[in-house]
Amino acid sequence: MDAAEFRRRGKEMVDYVADYLENIEKRLVYPDVEPGYLRSLIPTEAPLEPESYEDVIKDVERVIMPGITHWHSPYFFAYFSAASSYPAMLADMLCGALGCIGFSWTVCVLAASPACTELETVMLDWLGKMLQLPECFIAGTHGSGGGVIQGTASEATLMSLLAARCKAIRRVQATNSNYSESDVLGKLVAYTSEQAHSSVERAALIGGVMMKQVPADNSYAVRVDMLKKMMEEDKAAGLIPFYFCATLGTTPSCAFDRIVELGPLCNEENIWMHIDAAYAGSAFICPEFRPLLNGVEFADSFNFNPHKWLLVNFDCSAMWVKKRTDIIGAFKMEPLYLKHENQESGRSITFTHTHWQIPLGRRFRSLKLWFVFRLYGLQGLQAHIRKQVALAKVFESLVRADKRFEICAEVIMGLVCFRLKGSNELNQNLLKRITDSREIHLVPCQLSGRFVLRFAICARTTESSHIQQAWRHITQLTFELLQEPSH
Amino acid sequence: MDAAEFRRRGKEMVDYVADYLENIEKRLVYPDVEPGYLRSLIPTEAPLEPESYEDVIKDVERVIMPGITHWHSPYFFAYFSAASSYPAMLADMLCGALGCIGFSWTVCVLAASPACTELETVMLDWLGKMLQLPECFIAGTHGSGGGVIQGTASEATLMSLLAARCKAIRRVQATNSNYSESDVLGKLVAYTSEQAHSSVERAALIGGVMMKQVPADNSYAVRVDMLKKMMEEDKAAGLIPFYFCATLGTTPSCAFDRIVELGPLCNEENIWMHIDAAYAGSAFICPEFRPLLNGVEFADSFNFNPHKWLLVNFDCSAMWVKKRTDIIGAFKMEPLYLKHENQESGRSITFTHTHWQIPLGRRFRSLKLWFVFRLYGLQGLQAHIRKQVALAKVFESLVRADKRFEICAEVIMGLVCFRLKGSNELNQNLLKRITDSREIHLVPCQLSGRFVLRFAICARTTESSHIQQAWRHITQLTFELLQEPSH
Numbered sequence: 003m004d005a006a007e008f009r010r011r012g013k014e015m016v017d018y019v020a021d022y023l024e025n026i027e028k029r030l031v032y033p034d035v036e037p038g039y040l041r042s043l044i045p046t047e048a049p050l051e052p053e054s055y056e057d058v059i060k061d062v063e064r065v066i067m068p069g070i071t072h073w074h075s076p077y078f079f080a081y082f083s084a085a086s087s088y089p090a091m092l093a094d095m096l097c098g099a100l101g102c103i104g105f106s107w108t109v110c111v112l113a114a115s116p117a118c119t120e121l122e123t124v125m126l127d128w129l130g131k132m133l134q135l136p137e138c139f140i141a142g143t144h145g146s147g148g149g150v151i152q153g154t155a156s157e158a159t160l161m162s163l164l165a166a167r168c169k170a171i172r173r174v175q176a177t178n179s180n181y182s183e184s185d186v187l188g189k190l191v192a193y194t195s196e197q198a199h200s201s202v203e204r205a206a207l208i209g210g211v212m213m214k215q216v217p218a219d220n221s222y223a224v225r226v227d228m229l230k231k232m233m234e235e236d237k238a239a240g241l242i243p244f245y246f247c248a249t250l251g252t253t254p255s256c257a258f259d260r261i262v263e264l265g266p267l268c269n270e271e272n273i274w275m276h277i278d279a280a281y282a283g284s285a286f287i288c289p290e291f292r293p294l295l296n297g298v299e300f301a302d303s304f305n306f307n308p309h310k311w312l313l314v315n316f317d318c319s320a321m322w323v324k325k326r327t328d329i330i331g332a333f334k335m336e337p338l339y340l341k342h343e344n345q346e347s348g349r350s351i352t353f354t355h356t357h358w359q360i361p362l363g364r365r366f367r368s369l370k371l372w373f374v375f376r377l378y379g380l381q382g383l384q385a386h387i388r389k390q391v392a393l394a395k396v397f398e399s400l401v402r403a404d405k406r407f408e409i410c411a412e413v414i415m416g417l418v419c420f421r422l423k424g425s426n427e428l429n430q431n432l433l434k435r436i437t438d439s440r441e442i443h444l445v446p447c448q449l450s451g452r453f454v455l456r457f458a459i460c461a462r463t464t465e466s467s468h469i470q471q472a473w474r475h476i477t478q479l480t481f482e483l484l485q486e487p488s489h
Numbered sequence: 490m491d492a493a494e495f496r497r498r499g500k501e502m503v504d505y506v507a508d509y510l511e512n513i514e515k516r517l518v519y520p521d522v523e524p525g526y527l528r529s530l531i532p533t534e535a536p537l538e539p540e541s542y543e544d545v546i547k548d549v550e551r552v553i554m555p556g557i558t559h560w561h562s563p564y565f566f567a568y569f570s571a572a573s574s575y576p577a578m579l580a581d582m583l584c585g586a587l588g589c590i591g592f593s594w595t596v597c598v599l600a601a602s603p604a605c606t607e608l609e610t611v612m613l614d615w616l617g618k619m620l621q622l623p624e625c626f627i628a629g630t631h632g633s634g635g636g637v638i639q640g641t642a643s644e645a646t647l648m649s650l651l652a653a654r655c656k657a658i659r660r661v662q663a664t665n666s667n668y669s670e671s672d673v674l675g676k677l678v679a680y681t682s683e684q685a686h687s688s689v690e691r692a693a694l695i696g697g698v699m700m701k702q703v704p705a706d707n708s709y710a711v712r713v714d715m716l717k718k719m720m721e722e723d724k725a726a727g728l729i730p731f732y733f734c735a736t737l738g739t740t741p742s743c744a745f746d747r748i749v750e751l752g753p754l755c756n757e758e759n760i761w762m763h764i765d766a767a768y769a770g771s772a773f774i775c776p777e778f779r780p781l782l783n784g785v786e787f788a789d790s791f792n793f794n795p796h797k798w799l800l801v802n803f804d805c806s807a808m809w810v811k812k813r814t815d816i817i818g819a820f821k822m823e824p825l826y827l828k829h830e831n832q833e834s835g836r837s838i839t840f841t842h843t844h845w846q847i848p849l850g851r852r853f854r855s856l857k858l859w860f861v862f863r864l865y866g867l868q869g870l871q872a873h874i875r876k877q878v879a880l881a882k883v884f885e886s887l888v889r890a891d892k893r894f895e896i897c898a899e900v901i902m903g904l905v906c907f908r909l910k911g912s913n914e915l916n917q918n919l920l921k922r923i924t925d926s927r928e929i930h931l932v933p934c935q936l937s938g939r940f941v942l943r944f945a946i947c948a949r950t951t952e953s954s955h956i957q958q959a960w961r962h963i964t965q966l967t968f969e970l971l972q973e974p975s976h
């Protein structure tokens with residue numbers, strides 16, 4: 003395919019994309035295929051010779067679309083929102099053409115494309131200011147902190163945990179020089195809420211450290227007393243608390259850990275506090291939600307996903323650290339055990355080509371932020387958040403007005419947790435009917451042992467009418483369910 | 490921006506991209522800006538109100554382009570190639586519009602968009618067959634193995650190391666039940682070539698295990714004797730060898746570790762063998778290069794980057810494992826230490842919402858593979874590889890014909906390592922002149938303590954004329970350099 007054909011096909015693709023998104027609500031939101039459906043629809047091997055573009059594009063509807071969950075349908079209410087906007091898509095087209103591989107300051111100072119690294123830093127400053135982050139997180143106004151774009155919140159959490167692990171090992175070894183690295187590793191304890199996302203547990207698993215789940219209070223938030231108690235017990239047992247991951251906007255119910263009280267404890271005890279605000283973080287650009295971020299000044303690192311709720315297409319997770327050197331330190335290529343071993347054995351290990359090595363490359367993701375910030379403006383982004391929160395309130399009132407249902411957690415952002423008053427089984431049956439109908443898509447969670455339905459406002463194009471329609475659908479299915487002889 | 494405006498702007502962007510790529514060689518390949526140049530060119534805060542699209546797009550040339558290294562310029566010869574093709578860009582546009590977040594089978598069986606997961610598996614089967622991988626790696630023909638798309642080779646290496654770590658810990662604990670997890674961690678040793686990419690060291694650093702560099706032979710390849718000797722010594726010292734990362738196509742000189750001899754040793758000794766063929770792997774689709782992959786049947790996992798040399802835009806790294814359960818096992822959410830702790834303390838830790846949690850999301854990357862495979866066909870891809878290897882040979886003969894220069898490593902693929910006969914300083918000076926001229930872009934490496942220039946055939950559009958031109962440029966700068974009084 004040459005440039006001339008790309009011009010033609012690219013424009014057709016732009017129209018295809020616009021058609022798809024304009025008509026998305028006519029499609030069943032949830033696919034109706036059997037697992038393994040796709041394999042039989044396409045050949046078992048790649049073609050030897052090129053096929054025609056027409057054949058390929060025809061197969062998008064024949065092969066791909068039947069197996070797609072339409073995340074951007076206004077009837078998609080599952081998980082949390084996944085951002086999508088036209089400006090971000092345009093930026094991504096440009097990003098693909100430039101195809102420059104950014105080198106991150108977290109691992110390497112050499113910039114292969116300065117524009118890539120520098121726009122990223124400045125965009126995270128812009129974003130940090132929108133969130134009113136303390137100055138210590140802003141690269142342009144303070145020396146030691148700054149932002150970096152990660153692919154996902156999971157990666158950000160892992161980075162923070164590894165940085166904390168490295169710092170803790172150095173600190174412990176500084177006072178106990180006879181401890182080996184693995185001696186320390188075996189004593190380190192990380193903490194997070196029992197309501198935290200699974201990626202937090204996974205970070206600990208990858209980092210090879212113990213992680214304990216802190217029980218949450220009635221509103222599903224972690225309070226300082228509980229964390230303090232667990233830490234005291236662990237210290238008494240000879241363990242070394244070193245890391246706490248707070249969640250602002252938990253995955254099951256969008257609860258907010260009390261970082262205002264947790265932060266000072268972490269600071270006193272030399273515990274790295276990371277804040278995972280993957281979904282809810284976007285809302286902090288609105289002054290009315292910003293108080294929920296109070297206490298961020300105690301955090302060592304903070305992260306949220308513009309790719310969830312800030313109209314920036316996947317993947318783009320924004321992370322700030324108070325001290326860049328903490329992150330860099332965790333990745334420099336003379337790990338502790340090597341230094342140690344060198345000293346002991348006299349064996350010389352040289353890293354011969356660190357001056358040009360290619361570290362973890364990354365796409366030019368900051369372009370998406372730049373396009374979205376400028377083409378929406380802060381006010382446009384705030385309007386988006388406010389609209390989605392208002393829609394959640396609409397749904398909440400519909401649920402509250404129906405005495406058969408109950409609301410299961412305070413509705414603060416774009417998520418409503420609700421259920422039928424009655425058994426878990428009843429609610430499981432309701433969800434099964436909803437899923438089987440494929441007209442709207444929800445996923446469940448468990449709260450205090452109860453099976454709960456989550457209704458999240460997701461698509462940019464969801465309007466009040468879609469909420470009304472979804473509720474009519476749910477009550478219709480409820481009616482049918484409750485008619486059944488067994489109830 | 491609504492759909493109508495997107496149609497208009499999207500088509501303009503398609504033209505901008507085509508114009509950029511058609512005229513890329515007129516731009517200086519390497520940017521001429523000072524570090525920090527960008528910050529002063531744009532405001533310090535995001536705009537409150539939306540800006541016009543014209544203003545944004547004008548800034549691409551004003552702000553971004555001056556700081557871009559043009560990776561797809563035919564005069565870019567640095568690092569290794571970064572793939573770029575029109576079919577892959579079209580697929581990426583579609584991927585952005587679908588915006589469905591794939592859930593990987595490595596962490597979760599639930600498929601949020603079956604098309605996404607299934608196309609990935611089938612595409613890696615197609616690709617595996619192109620490479621003539623043993624059947625045990627092909628998901629469609631054998632039960633236990635299969636392929637998965639990772640973002641980068643670094644992530645694939647990390648995954649393999651973590652899987653190996655988990656397996657080793659379980660194995661050791663099965664026979665030494667009094668060993669804690671950290672006791673084992675402290676004894677585990679991983680190995681890789683001294684020529685391996687820094688991401689391999691980093692994987693060990695992240696995983697908290699010791700890694701040793703195996704000295705390579707004269708051709709910069711690891712041989713079995715050396716690995717065996719190191720392992721024997723380590724075992725005698727009470728350590729536990731568990732992982733070896735072989736490189737096929739090392740970063741400095743594109744050398745090939747001898748997996749045919751290394752594989753059987755690893756299998757005998759219960760060592761996980763991972764193969765990192767990040768760059769060179771693409772060439773194995775050509776029968777004449779396939780013998781270099783012989784021995785892959787001994788590997789537990791194998792990885793290469795279609796985003797380097799197979800015309801699939803970044804990011805797309807293809808990984809195969811012999812046993813899927815090994816990878817899944819390393820990430821299941823009941824880590825050993827928790828089990829252990831549960832048993833001892835009786836405290837119950839429940840993972841209440843694993844049935845719906847959102848794991849590491851991923852873009853719909855297999856679409857790019859599908860488009861590229863079908864629109865090039867296997868023969869088109871083979872032609873691309875062969876052409877680039879032939880261009881490297883052209884450059885090699887130019888170097889060999891000039892007695893002032895020497896070739897520093899066998900030219901097997903698209904990389905030529907060369908230098909001026911003379912001191913490292915002389916070669917550093919030559920590289921400095923090349924970099925300062927900004928007309929072509931190279932990076933250096935060190936081989937046996939010598940400073941060496943790497944000339945890699947990178948861009949899809951590089952032709953023999955560009956090679957000739959680059960060589961004229963290098964010899965001109967050499968002439969000027971050698972004219973200087975100091976020489």
Ligand SMILES: Cc1ncc(COP(=O)(O)O)c(C=O)c1O
Binds near residue numbers: 278319
């Ligand atoms: C609180 C929280 N943290 C982390 C994640 C994971 O985000 P990512 O897919 O970016 O890793 C989620 C996803 O919903 C989440 O809700």
Ligand SMILES: Cc1ncc(COP(=O)(O)O)c(C=O)c1O
Binds near residue numbers: 362
């Ligand atoms: C041999 C080798 N392994 C790994 C990498 C890193 O690849 P990635 O950027 O996909 O992590 C490179 C990069 O050039 C490489 O040459």
